[in-house]
Amino acid sequence: MPTLEDRLRRCTRSAVHLEMRDAYMRSDPRFAAWQNGVRNDPAESDPDRRPWLRLVADLVAQGVEVRRARIVSEPVSDYIRFEHHLTGPNVESGEQVRWLPRRHASALALPGNDFWLFDDSSVVFNHFAGDGELAPDDEEFTDDPGVVKLCAGAFEAVWALAVPHEDYTLS
Template sequence: MKLLQGEALDDLIRRSQREAFHLELKDDYESPAGDEPYRNWLAGGPADDYAWFQGWLTLVRDFIARGAVMRRVRVVTVPLTDYQRWMLEITEKNVDAGEQVRYLPRHLADSGRLTTDDWWLLDDETVVFTTFEEDGRFAGAAVTHDPRIVAYCQEVRDYVWSAAVPYAEYVALQTR
């Protein structure tokens, strides 16, 4: 496996031709760019201008504009953590940029059909495991093209995608 750091993961996603799929399994993440907006949101502060998020949204828009597909499934604990409630609000920006996002409540998932780590599946040929420090901060990404790992992640992707609820439906369920 090759270890990527810094912007190398975004560059690898950018170079994907057909599809980028992301599986997220953690209920909390730390991000140097998002820490202050998250703390502000927790404190009930003014609306965020999302300037810190624009680089990612541009990547998504550019990716979608060339005909590729970006999908994400978040497996979440219910009730949602504060972090996941914040992410639920932010995800509207991802969806507006063209990313397809679904949510799968952890208690409804078949845990035997999930992996234990977050990862990206790129063009059905590359798996990128995202790694995190103990405090939750992104540490880097491990890349593999091993056909057995790719096939396994394809199976997991197909399962979680079919079991998960599209973003708009999930938001509607949260407001009931």
């Protein structure tokens, strides 16, 4: 089974990610450290210690547009505050990130799960347990044209309404 990195490295045009939960993997040691007041650790923006940053920079350098949209409840959860805190280096590495307050998403048709859409041709849905940890069957791949179209339309609808990271103020 290809990893997320494998799938991303195969992209030639675009990779988009839609996140719709207010908390993910609270067991993440970085989140625990953040909750205990650790802020602005140099590792947060170091591509050698945050491989995601290097991956995004590589993809963008190859002409792949990497976009992430997050639908969030307001006032935001502590986990969303943590994500917002870590997003600056993502943007600096070339990832475009926008935030959509959930109250503005009511009229949108959205898939039931977070997803990655690769080159508008395939989708990986992410499955999480109720506590935000990855479920045992954490990924579901499809290249079904109808599902791809649903996800592409949902992402673009969210993107059009969402606020760019640099303009989004936490509530």
